[in-house]
Amino acid sequence: MADISAKLGKIRLRNPLILASGILGTEASMLKRVSEMAGAVTMKSIGPERREGWHNPAVLEYGYGLINAVGLPSPGYKEAEDEFKELKDIKTPLIASIYGNNVADFAEIAEHISKYKPDIIELNMSCPNKADGMLFSQNEDIASYVVREVKKFTKIPLSAKLTPNCKDIVAIAKAVKRAGADFITAINTVGPGMIIDINAKKPVLAYKKGGLSGPAIKPIAVRCVYDIYENVRIPIIGTGGVMAGKDAIEMLMAGASAVGIGSAVYYRGINVFNKINDEIKAWMIKNNVDSLKQIIGKAH
Numbered sequence: 675m676a677d678i679s680a681k682l683g684k685i686r687l688r689n690p691l692i693l694a695s696g697i698l699g700t701e702a703s704m705l706k707r708v709s710e711m712a713g714a715v716t717m718k719s720i721g722p723e724r725r726e727g728w729h730n731p732a733v734l735e736y737g738y739g740l741i742n743a744v745g746l747p748s749p750g751y752k753e754a755e756d757e758f759k760e761l762k763d764i765k766t767p768l769i770a771s772i773y774g775n776n777v778a779d780f781a782e783i784a785e786h787i788s789k790y791k792p793d794i795i796e797l798n799m800s801c802p803n804k805a806d807g808m809l810f811s812q813n814e815d816i817a818s819y820v821v822r823e824v825k826k827f828t829k830i831p832l833s834a835k836l837t838p839n840c841k842d843i844v845a846i847a848k849a850v851k852r853a854g855a856d857f858i859t860a861i862n863t864v865g866p867g868m869i870i871d872i873n874a875k876k877p878v879l880a881y882k883k884g885g886l887s888g889p890a891i892k893p894i895a896v897r898c899v900y901d902i903y904e905n906v907r908i909p910i911i912g913t914g915g916v917m918a919g920k921d922a923i924e925m926l927m928a929g930a931s932a933v934g935i936g937s938a939v940y941y942r943g944i945n946v947f948n949k950i951n952d953e954i955k956a957w958m959i960k961n962n963v964d965s966l967k968q969i970i971g972k973a974h
C-alpha cells in the first residue's frame with residue numbers, strides 16, 4: 675500500500691501537494707475545488723489595502739516556464755472576510771498568505787485575519803514584483819524582525835516564504851527559525867527576469883519584468899530545499915517547478931515535508947493534483963516504498 679499522507683509539524687495532510695499562493699487568484703470557489711484534491715490550499719496573498727495589480731499581459735508562458743508580474747492584487751485585509759467565509763467548510767488545511775509594505779502591516783494583517791482561523795499563515799516576504807524592490811527575505815535581520823513581530827499578534831503557525839534571490843538562503847532560514855517561524859516555504863519565483871518581443875521591440879509583460887516559475891526553476895528550488903534541510907531543523911514546503919510525480923519525489927528527497935504546486939496547474943489543468951498523486955503512488959509501488967517518511971530527506 676502506498677500511503678501518501680504527509681505531516682507539516684502537527685498538521686496532517688492527506689497528500690503532500692499544496693496549492694501555491696496566487697495560482698488561482700482571489701476566487702474562493704476555485705480554491706474550494708482544489709481543496710477536494712490537494713493536501714492543503716494557499717490563498718492569494720492578502721495585503722494592507724485594495725490593490726488592482728499590474729496591467730495585462732501579467733503572465734506569459736515562454737517555453738521553459740512562466741514569467742509573471744501580477745502585481746499583488748488584493749481586496750485588502752479588511753475586505754477578506756467573504757473569501758474566508760466561503761472557505762470555512764473546506765476539508766483540507768487552509769493557508770492564508772499575507773504581505774505588507776512594512777513590518778507593521780504584516781503584524782496588523784496577521785492579527786486581523788487570525789479570527790478566521792486559517793491553519794497556517796504564510797508570510798510572503800519574497801514577491802519579486804514590488805515597485806520598491808527590496809524583499810523582506812533578502813536580509814536576515816529584516817526577515818527575522820517580520821516573523822518576531824507577527825508572532826506577538828497571532829498564535830497561528832507561521833510559514834516564512836523565502837526568495838532564492840539572496841546571498842545565503844540558509845542564513846535567512848536560520849534567522850526566521852530563530853525568530854519563531856514554524857515552517858519555511860521555499861521558494862518564491864526567481865528573478866525578476868524579462869522577455870522581449872523582438873517584433874514589437876519591447877518587453878512582453880506590461881510591468882516589463884517578472885518572476886520566473888515552472889520547469890526552469892526546479893533545480894534552484896531543489897537546491898534551496900536541500901541546503902535548508904541540511905542545516906535547519908524545520909518543516910519545508912518545497913515549491914518551484916514541480917510538474918509531475920517524479921518532481922514531487924525529488925523535492926521530498928531534497929528534504930521537503932510537503933510540495934507546493936503552482937505553474938503545473940497552468941500546464942496540466944486543475945486535476946493536476948490527482949494526476950501527480952497518482953504518479954507518486956505508482957512510483958512508490960514500483961520502488962517498494964510504503965510511506966513518504968521513507969523518502970523525505972533521502973538525497974542527503
Ligand code: RRO
Nearest residue numbers: 743744745746801803863885
Ligand atoms: O502578485 C505577484 O505578482 C506575485 C507575488 Br505576490 C509573489 O509572491 N510572487 C510572484 O511571482 N508574483
